[in-house]
Amino acid sequence: MKFYLEVWRQKGPDGAGKLEHYEANDIPAEASFLEMLDIVNEDLTKKGIEPIQFDSDCREGICGNCSLTINGVPHGPGRGTTCQLYMRKFRDGQIITIEPFRADSFPVERDLVVNREAYDRIMQAGGFISERAGSAPDANSVPIPKVVADQAMDAAACIGCGACAAACPNGSAMLFVSAKVTHLGLLPQGKPENDRRVLKMVRQADKEGFGNCSNYYACEAVCPAGIPASVIAHLNRNFSFASIKESIGITV
Amino acid sequence: MTLDSKIPAGPLDKKWTSFKNTAKLVNPANKRKFEIIVVGSGLAGASAAATLAEQGYRVKCFCYQDSPRRAHSIAAQGGINAAKNYQNDGDSVYRLFYDTIKGGDFRAREANVHRLAEVSNLIIDQCVAQGVPFAREYGGLLDNRSFGGAQVSRTFYARGQTGQQLLLGAYAALSHQIALGNVTMHSKTEMMDLVVVDGHAKGIVVRDMTTGEISSHAGDAVLLCTGGYGNVFYLSTNARGCNVTATYRAYKRGALFANPCYTQIHPTCIPVSGEYQSKLTLMSESLRNDGRVWVPKKKEDCGKEPKDIPEDARDYYLERKYPSYGNLAPRDISSRSAKEVCDDGRGVGPGGLGVYLDFADAIKRLGKHVIEERYGNLFEMYHNITGEDAYERPMRIYPAVHYTMGGLWVDYNLMSSVQGLHVLGEANFSDHGANRLGASALMQGLADGYFVIPYTLGQYMASQFGKKVDANAPAFAEAVESVKARVNKLMSINGTRTVDSFHRELGKLLWDKCGMARDKQGLEEALRKIPKLREEFWSNLKILGSKDGINMELERAGRVADFLEFGELMCLDALNRNESCGGHFRTEYQTPDGEALRDDANYDYVAAWKYEGEGKPPTLIKEPLVYEEVKLATRSYK
Numbered sequence: 001m002k003f004y005l006e007v008w009r010q011k012g013p014d015g016a017g018k019l020e021h022y023e024a025n026d027i028p029a030e031a032s033f034l035e036m037l038d039i040v041n042e043d044l045t046k047k048g049i050e051p052i053q054f055d056s057d058c059r060e061g062i063c064g065n066c067s068l069t070i071n072g073v074p075h076g077p078g079r080g081t082t083c084q085l086y087m088r089k090f091r092d093g094q095i096i097t098i099e100p101f102r103a104d105s106f107p108v109e110r111d112l113v114v115n116r117e118a119y120d121r122i123m124q125a126g127g128f129i130s131e132r133a134g135s136a137p138d139a140n141s142v143p144i145p146k147v148v149a150d151q152a153m154d155a156a157a158c159i160g161c162g163a164c165a166a167a168c169p170n171g172s173a174m175l176f177v178s179a180k181v182t183h184l185g186l187l188p189q190g191k192p193e194n195d196r197r198v199l200k201m202v203r204q205a206d207k208e209g210f211g212n213c214s215n216y217y218a219c220e221a222v223c224p225a226g227i228p229a230s231v232i233a234h235l236n237r238n239f240s241f242a243s244i245k246e247s248i249g250i251t252v
Numbered sequence: 253m254t255l256d257s258k259i260p261a262g263p264l265d266k267k268w269t270s271f272k273n274t275a276k277l278v279n280p281a282n283k284r285k286f287e288i289i290v291v292g293s294g295l296a297g298a299s300a301a302a303t304l305a306e307q308g309y310r311v312k313c314f315c316y317q318d319s320p321r322r323a324h325s326i327a328a329q330g331g332i333n334a335a336k337n338y339q340n341d342g343d344s345v346y347r348l349f350y351d352t353i354k355g356g357d358f359r360a361r362e363a364n365v366h367r368l369a370e371v372s373n374l375i376i377d378q379c380v381a382q383g384v385p386f387a388r389e390y391g392g393l394l395d396n397r398s399f400g401g402a403q404v405s406r407t408f409y410a411r412g413q414t415g416q417q418l419l420l421g422a423y424a425a426l427s428h429q430i431a432l433g434n435v436t437m438h439s440k441t442e443m444m445d446l447v448v449v450d451g452h453a454k455g456i457v458v459r460d461m462t463t464g465e466i467s468s469h470a471g472d473a474v475l476l477c478t479g480g481y482g483n484v485f486y487l488s489t490n491a492r493g494c495n496v497t498a499t500y501r502a503y504k505r506g507a508l509f510a511n512p513c514y515t516q517i518h519p520t521c522i523p524v525s526g527e528y529q530s531k532l533t534l535m536s537e538s539l540r541n542d543g544r545v546w547v548p549k550k551k552e553d554c555g556k557e558p559k560d561i562p563e564d565a566r567d568y569y570l571e572r573k574y575p576s577y578g579n580l581a582p583r584d585i586s587s588r589s590a591k592e593v594c595d596d597g598r599g600v601g602p603g604g605l606g607v608y609l610d611f612a613d614a615i616k617r618l619g620k621h622v623i624e625e626r627y628g629n630l631f632e633m634y635h636n637i638t639g640e641d642a643y644e645r646p647m648r649i650y651p652a653v654h655y656t657m658g659g660l661w662v663d664y665n666l667m668s669s670v671q672g673l674h675v676l677g678e679a680n681f682s683d684h685g686a687n688r689l690g691a692s693a694l695m696q697g698l699a700d701g702y703f704v705i706p707y708t709l710g711q712y713m714a715s716q717f718g719k720k721v722d723a724n725a726p727a728f729a730e731a732v733e734s735v736k737a738r739v740n741k742l743m744s745i746n747g748t749r750t751v752d753s754f755h756r757e758l759g760k761l762l763w764d765k766c767g768m769a770r771d772k773q774g775l776e777e778a779l780r781k782i783p784k785l786r787e788e789f790w791s792n793l794k795i796l797g798s799k800d801g802i803n804m805e806l807e808r809a810g811r812v813a814d815f816l817e818f819g820e821l822m823c824l825d826a827l828n829r830n831e832s833c834g835g836h837f838r839t840e841y842q843t844p845d846g847e848a849l850r851d852d853a854n855y856d857y858v859a860a861w862k863y864e865g866e867g868k869p870p871t872l873i874k875e876p877l878v879y880e881e882v883k884l885a886t887r888s889y890k
Contacts, residue, residue, distance in 0.1 A: 012801060030525045038752070039528055045750050045805070050797045053804055055318065057491040059531045061633065062416055063322040084636055109462055110802040117439070120319050124431040128424035129383045133303045133702040134374070136381035140338060143392025153385040153410060156417060160321055184383050 001027045001092045005040065007052055008099040013109050019097070022052075029088040033076065034059060034066065036087055037098075054112040059083040061224065064159035067106075067114050067166075069099040074163035074222045081161065081224045101166035105173070105209045116162045118208040119176060125204035126197035127180045129190050142188050155182040157225040164219035164227075170211030175219035177201050178235035179227045185238060195242035195252035202239055255508075255860060255875040258663040259363040264881045265346070268367045271664070275707055276714035283308035285720075286713055289456055289471035291443045291498055293320030295415070295694060296677025297477030298422035299701025305434035306425075307706055312469060313426070313435055314458060316442045316493055316807075321423040324479060324491040325697060328415025329536035329630070331397060331407035332379075332694040334372040339396050343404040345369045350882065352692060355401040355582055356657070356685020357834035357850065358884050359511070361858070361877065363664060364682045371703040372695055376408055378702055382421040386410050400537055401582040401689040401889075409691075412536055412629045418694055422701070442807065443498045444735040446474065446505045446673065447727050453502075453673035454721040457731045459739070461807060464800035466739065468732050470723040472716055473672045473709065476502060477701070480656035480678040482515065484815045484822065485767070486759025488653035489521060489534040495811035496818045499660050499679050507668040508860035508873060510661035510681035512818070513826035516688055516835045517768050518654030519586035522637055523606040532652040533637060535609075535630055537690040540579045542614035542623060543647070545570050545586070547598045547607050554600050558608055558646050569593055577889040584687045584835045584848075585889060587651035591768050592846065594650075601648040610646035651768060655693060657684040657835065658825070661860040661875070665708035666700060669860075672712055676700035681858065686834025742809050743799050747792030751808045754789050758782070758812070758819055766823050771839045775827040779820060786816040821861060821870065828872060831855045852884050 003024040010017030024040050031039070034056050041051035057065040061084040070076030076085050090096065098112065106114040144152075156179070164175035181198050184190030190197075213232055220229040246252050260267040278286070286309050290301040293315040301313040317323060337343040349369035353360055376394070380386065386408050387395040396405040410417040429435040440461040447455035447468060455470040481496035482488040503509045520535045546566045548554055553561050569589055571578040581589070590607050593599065600606045615623055620643060624631070631642045638648070659681040666674045666682075677697040684692065761781055765774035789812070795805045832841040832848035833855070841849045858875040 028526050028528060031528050032530075035528050035530050038530055042750050042752065045794060045796060046748075048796065051805060053802050057317060057322055057493050058324060058327045059492060060327055060489075060533050062327050062413070063317070063324070063491060065317065065322050080636065084633070086637070086639075088639065113802055116318060120321075120427070120437075120439075123321075123424065124427040128428040129381070130428060131378075131381045131425070132306050133299070133378055133425075133706065136374075136377040139336070139376045139380040139386075140393050142380075144388055145392050146388045146390050149385050149388040149392075152383075153387075153417075156383075156385050156410075156420065157413060159416075160319065183385065187383050187385065189381055190383050 001029055001087055001090070003027060003036070003090065003093070004095045006095065006097040009052070009111055010108055011110065013107055017108065027087050031087050032059070032083055033070070033085040033087065034083050052112065053110050056083055062159060064161035067101045067116070067162065068112055069101055069166060071097050074101055074166040075224055079224060079226065081159070101162055103162070103165045103171040105165065105171060106162055118210070119160055119162060119173070121208060122173065122177060122201055122204045123180065126200035127184070129184060130193060144188060148186055152183050152186040155179045155186070155227060155231050158227055159225050161224060163222045163224065165210055167218040167222040168211065169216055169218065170214060172213050173205045173210035174213040174232050174235065175223060175227055175229065177205050178231040181238060182231040182234045185234070194238060195245060198235065198238045198242045199246065199252065253862065253873055255661065255669070255873060256663065257361065257875060258665060260664065264362060264366050267363050268370055272707055276710045278710050278713050280308045282717065284310065286310065286472040286716070287312060289469060289474045290314070290477060291456060291475065292323065292477035292479060292679070293426065294323035294325035294477060294479060294677065295419055295422055295697030296701045297323065297475070298419065298426045299698050300475055300477060300676055300705050301435055302422060302425035302429050303702050303706045304709065305429035311429070311435040312438065312471060314438045314441045314443060316440065316461065318440050320426055320437060320439065321420060323419060324494055325419045325694070326416045327491065328694055329412045329534065330538040331399060331409035331414045331691040332375065332418065333399070333406050333691040334376045334408060334695065335369055335406060336373055336376060338394060339405045341404045343406050347404065348372060348406065351402050352683070352689060353685065353882055354887055355689035356687050357848065357887055358685065358852070358856070358879070358882070359833050359877065360685030361682055362879055362881055367704065368683050368696060368699050371699045374703055375695060375698045379418055379421050382424060384410060384417045384421045397538055398541055398580065399690040400540065400580045400586070407691045409538070412627065415694060418698065422698070443478070444501065444810070445731045446502045447731045448505050448670060449721050449725050449727045452671040455723070455728060457735045459735070462802060464798070464803070466732055466735050468723070468728040470721050470728065472720070473674065473712060475674045475676060475705065476660065476679050477676045478679045480659065481818060482653045482656050484759070484819050485653045485763050486755045487524065487529060487532050487763070489518060489532050492531065495814065497811050497814045499675070500814045500818050502660060502668065502670065502673060504863050505670065506863070507670045507673055508661040508862050509658070509821060510858050510860045511658035511825065512822040512861070513766070513829060513836050514657035514686045514834065515653060516583060516655040516657060517587040517651040519583055519590055519651050520609060520649045521652035522634065523601055523648055523650040525602060533633070534652065534654060535634060535647065535649060537583070539609060539627060539630060542626065543579065543609040543611050544568055544613060545579050545607055545609055547593045547600060551597045554598060554604065567593070567598070574889045581889045582687060582689060587768060588837060590651055606648040606650045608646035609649045611642065612646070615643065655688055657681065657686060657688055661858065665711045666705055667712060674705060674709065676705060686836055739799050739806070739810070742793065742806060742813070743795055745791065745793045747794050749792050749794060751793065751795070751805050751812050754785065754793065755808070755812045755815065758785060758816060762819050762822070766826050769837050769839050770826050772827065775823045778823045779827070782816065782820045782823070789813065789816055824870070825859055825861065828859060829855055856884070
């Protein structure tokens with residue numbers, strides 16, 4: 001297959017970037033999108049053009065490292081990460097525009113590489129259960145109904161890629177924050193810190209410059225882990241309760 | 253040089269307890285004075301960094317990914333073993349220990365493995381308390397599944413994403429400690445060298461992958477939790493970035509490399525489809541619980557649609573050869589059996605390199621919805637990659653490099669032969685012998701980080717009071733300069749071949765000569781070819797761009813340069829081991845029915861290799877394996 005690529009090239013975090021045209025020739029239909037870029041990069045190197053810098057690691061859809069916006073959509077067409085996107089999904093001869101994830105809180109470092117440390121800082125603000133190794137009771141001492149465990153698992157499947165914020169017109173990280181708050185908040189082990197966690201994570205997200213949710217559901221549409229937007233309702237409910245408690249002086 | 257494994261005296265099941273009762277302690281005020289360097293943020297690294305910080309040590313943690321949450325442990329699918337015996341099916345610490353020793357083909361250290369089995373239960377408790385959403389039954393209690401190499405159900409799982417959930421648990425604990433200021437995290441920072449001062453590991457040299465800056469960090473002890481070297485084969489189930497650099501650099505600084513030839517080929521991966529391919533995708537071994545592996549009995553049938561091949565024309569070769577374990581035979585045996593039937597011309601799919609994994613019977617027995625619930629995400633992944641629906645048509649699978657049992661030699665305290673240098677998880681050699689059982693990697697990574705190193709590190713630290721290393725010691729400057737010189741050299745070759753082209757060539761050579769089956773002639777051939785390829789690499793490599801700033805070709809070139817040396821060590825080890833055991837199968841040494849033939853009289857030892865300098869052959873140092881409890885037996889899964 002053959003493709004005409006428009007690729008975002010940017011020298012460094014401060015430089016202005018622009019789209020460059022490249023041709024992708026002799027691409028097998030079974031190749032993944034990233035393998036297509038590998039082939040293009042080998043070709044560019046041979047021609048003396050610096051290869052396109054892009055992040056990827058596991059290449060099986062779980063590490064959340066790839067950060068490409070393809071034809072305007074984070075991770076491109078279909079549901080899944082870019083590494084799980086196969087070229088057979090495109091038309092032969094198609095023009096494909098490749099940009100990095102676009103969100104103010106994810107500054108571009110070079111070409112298609114963005115900085116997503118903001119997500120780490122949100123997790124550090126409260127995305128955990130305070131528990132010391134060695135202090136845990138027997139694993140079966142607290143039964144958790146299967147439906148609850150399953151719901152927690154649905155939310156816990158988030159891979160932290162950042163597509164939700166990149167897709168959101170408000171640059172909101174609500175789906176990411178809500179997924180973690182829902183995962184930990186549903187489980188009995190996560191309840192004691194629930195209020196604290198919700199307040200701290202939401203406030204950190206604000207501090208990082210992520211916007212608020214206004215129900216576009218673009219996040220849900222691009223989420224490779226299938227996190228449902230309903231987790232945002234869970235977050236809002238918990239955030240309201242926690243805020244009220246805090247405002248009337250109940251320590252959270 | 254003799255190796256002291258420092259195994260505590262006493263009966264096997266009392267060793268760890270007596271160790272803990274007498275281990276040296278470091279009081280909280282003193283812990284604060286020590287700075288521990290942890291390289292890697294996977295299950296071993298994140299759990300060690302978090303736990304040591306909880307104990308009061310100051311920790312610096314490094315990873316090459318942009319976030320510690322992306323370490324490759326995240327990709328483990330199937331599960332984690334523990335001897336809880338929640339199923340009341342006869343499991344015990346001893347059985348988990350024995351299965352692991354036997355699964356490793358009697359090439360692992362008894363005391364380490366027993367300790368692993370002992371702490372396995374604590375890991376499950378710990379992870380549940382952290383909020384890991386393991387699968388549960390309707391009554392709310394934890395569910396288990398069975399896995400290869402065991403006759404009990406002892407595997408805990410979180411859908412097909414167990415590694416992800418366990419890693420996110422450890423990452424959460426790590427994040428908590430970062431927030432508290434007890435851990436300083438350095439993401440996108442790659443370890444390039446180890447700094448050894450007067451025989452003690454006291455720092456590392458790193459490259460900031462964003463700015464290109466090369467600098468050193470001093471510490472009181474160094475923990476390498478940097479995973480395995482499966483990517484030496486180019487194609488593997490490892491992440492693209494997985495590499496041998498940290499452990500290989502430590503080897504060149506004096507740490508012994510043990511059993512590098514023990515590599516695991518996973519039986520259930522999606523077959524290779526072309527030259528461009530950058531990685532192989534694993535399908536969890538748990539699929540073998542319900543899937544039946546077969547190929548046509550006759551070569552002529554290989555081109556037919558599987559549904560057109562009648563039951564009596566199919567060869568369910570694992571069930572036929574290993575009636576008691578059947579499709580759940582251990583990984584090495586399943587992989588080799590797949591290779592045998594394909595070599596026999598009975599493979600299916602493109603190039604005849606594939607076997608069927610068929611769920612038709614399980615769907616008939618349990619219903620499609622049950623299979624969907626158990627493996628839904630795996631079936632989806634298979635469909636996405638191959639375009640085929642495995643509910644309708646059997647999956648095609650083929651073995652692929654997945655895990656490496658070899659690694660840096662460590663003693664019972666997880667300390668390498670360099671004082672202060674500790675090695676955890678897949679990066680060390682200690683627990684899996686010549687073959688690892690499924691769901692045991694997650695167990696070992698977390699055991700090392702949560703429950704072993706927090707107890708054993710004190711043995712070293714207690715000897716280091718008042719011995720703070722001077723960060724201006726010449727060893728630091730020397731190491732930084734040598735890394736800079738190497739980077740400059742890589743950038744200045746200005747040849748014509750890309751990094752990946754060298755890596756692919758090395759990988760193919762190793763897969764052919766040092767992969768699922770090995771022989772003397774092939775290994776000798778590889779040993780002749782690798783130095784030539786290395787020479788070409790250093791004279792004809794092409795890297796564009798600058799060393800200052802993001803340059804992924806330069807990053808890969810550094811790793812491939814180390815693989816080009818390490819591959820030779822692997823072949824050398826495979827050539828030295830004139831026997832077959834576990835993942836190391838030498839075709840010259842097999843039983844009449846094609847099973848691995850061990851030579852306990854001559855090879856019941858750990859082969860630890862010592863670096864002797866550029867261009868000189870490494871020295872082999874043997875650690876004899878002493879079995880006090882287990883009787884060596886021919887491994888049989890029939």
